Amino acid sequence: xxxxxxxxxxxxxxxxxxxxxxxxxxxxxxxxxxxxxxxxxxxxxxxxxxxxxxxxxxxxxxxxxxxxxxxxxxxxxxxxxxxxxxxxxxxxxxxxxxxxxxxxxxxxxxxxxxxxxxxxxxxxxxxxxxxxxxxxxxxxxxxxxxxxxxxxxxxxxxxxxxxxxxxxxxxxxxxxxxxxxxxxxxxxxxxxxxxxxxxxxxxxxxxxxxxxxxxxxxxxxxxxxxxxxxxxxxxxxxxxxxxxxxxxxxxxxxxxxxxxxxxxxxxxxxxxxxxxxxxxxxxxxxxxxxxxxxxxxxxxxxxxxxxxxxxxxxxxxxxxxxxxxxxxxxxxxxxxxxxxxxxxxxxxxxxxxxxxxxxxxxxxxxxxxxxxxxxxxxxxxxxxxxxxxxxxxxxxxxxxxxxxxxxxxxxxxxxxxxxxxxxxxxxxxxxxxxxxxxxxxxxxxxx
Numbered sequence: 001x002x003x004x005x006x007x008x009x010x011x012x013x014x015x016x017x018x019x020x021x022x023x024x025x026x027x028x029x030x031x032x033x034x035x036x037x038x039x040x041x042x043x044x045x046x047x048x049x050x051x052x053x054x055x056x057x058x059x060x061x062x063x064x065x066x067x068x069x070x071x072x073x074x075x076x077x078x079x080x081x082x083x084x085x086x087x088x089x090x091x092x093x094x095x096x097x098x099x100x101x102x103x104x105x106x107x108x109x110x111x112x113x114x115x116x117x118x119x120x121x122x123x124x125x126x127x128x129x130x131x132x133x134x135x136x137x138x139x140x141x142x143x144x145x146x147x148x149x150x151x152x153x154x155x156x157x158x159x160x161x162x163x164x165x166x167x168x169x170x171x172x173x174x175x176x177x178x179x180x181x182x183x184x185x186x187x188x189x190x191x192x193x194x195x196x197x198x199x200x201x202x203x204x205x206x207x208x209x210x211x212x213x214x215x216x217x218x219x220x221x222x223x224x225x226x227x228x229x230x231x232x233x234x235x236x237x238x239x240x241x242x243x244x245x246x247x248x249x250x251x252x253x254x255x256x257x258x259x260x261x262x263x264x265x266x267x268x269x270x271x272x273x274x275x276x277x278x279x280x281x282x283x284x285x286x287x288x289x290x291x292x293x294x295x296x297x298x299x300x301x302x303x304x305x306x307x308x309x310x311x312x313x314x315x316x317x318x319x320x321x322x323x324x325x326x327x328x329x330x331x332x333x334x335x336x337x338x339x340x341x342x343x344x345x346x347x348x349x350x351x352x353x354x355x356x357x358x359x360x361x362x363x364x365x366x367x368x369x370x371x372x373x374x375x376x377x378x379x380x381x382x383x384x385x386x387x388x389x390x391x392x393x394x395x396x397x398x399x400x401x402x403x404x405x406x407x408x409x410x411x412x413x414x415x416x417x418x419x420x421x422x423x424x425x426x427x428x429x430x431x432x433x434x435x436x437x438x439x440x441x442x443x444x445x446x447x
Contacts, residue, residue, distance in 0.1 A: 028056035028092045030120045034138045042260060043108055043144045044158045044196045046229065049101040051137070054087060054094040055122035060130040063097060064119030066137060073111060074104040074193065078227035104193070105144025114139035150258040150265060155198040158258040159189040164268035166253075175277045177242050183250055184237040185270065188400055189257075194219035194232035200253050201236045209244035209277075220377050222396045231400050245279040339368040343425060350414050350421070355398040358412075362392070369428050385427070388420040
């Protein structure tokens, strides 16, 4: 009789147990997916990586993403790179977060991102308590390539559009020993970060008779229409101080680059600069007329007395001359380079809707405050200037994004830009610039 008991229990389970087969399935677990596109890209071109994290309930904390840094790889997280999703898998509704990365290979090689783990924090489906788990990130493989026709490019620069501009200061008119000539080069590349742009003036050979003083390069990434696709800008400048007279030539500068749109090699070039330097100064009277020399030598005592009198007068009023010169120079500086004057010039440029004058006025004003380098990217490290950065984007796009369609020219919102500039000025100057009355009294009832 006892041997029939196990069979009876099994029959009860089959007859009266749960009919839903999902009750016997294990609890749903978090899911991590990684998608790379494309798997092959030209060096410097963007590769988009999407990491999706799904949980069967909800997130109690943000996921702990692993470090994706790798030698020879540039990793960027664009603004608004994370978004929420919802998926239904096997009848279970999953909540998810998708994070988008932009990867750019710096050399021709195979890249592998493996061995990374991702922390997930979510609510348990049964107890609703927070559960912390670590899940492996699927291996990510992709390749950076250099097209065979561009194999001899050194350095290799690949972009959609590239421009090279030259500015010369002090190279016109009559030049003499001691004068200076400044050569400035600006290179811009669409959809390529500035760190991929090579130096152009550092490797220039020395020129006998000219002493070169290079400045530190300034690199800027200007946000593009698509997140993670900036326009890179690199500014280089060298000042040449003339030490000897003669004929001089600053050589032409060229850069061969790969056009990703046309699949061909193109060359950007700036012309050489020729200038002449004369010895000494012109217009000096070296030999006085004979009659004047004879008259002056007839009474050398009178010359001595006059020279001594001038020396005494100059010694007496030297302090007044020094103070007058200092006050004059301070007044001239306030009138031309002070922060209020440069700020008013910037506001006038905004009213004229002149993009180039706005950019130059902004750099000059930031320099008068003491920001180094005086660029909008440096301003982002000084505080919250989101409104100013967003308002300046149409100005930068109008300057750096070439277009022949008048309807495609970005519109500058002058009212918003003025308000953003005034807010930024208040934040940068702070309470130290606020006037304090000399007659202010202490509180009547100090605590």
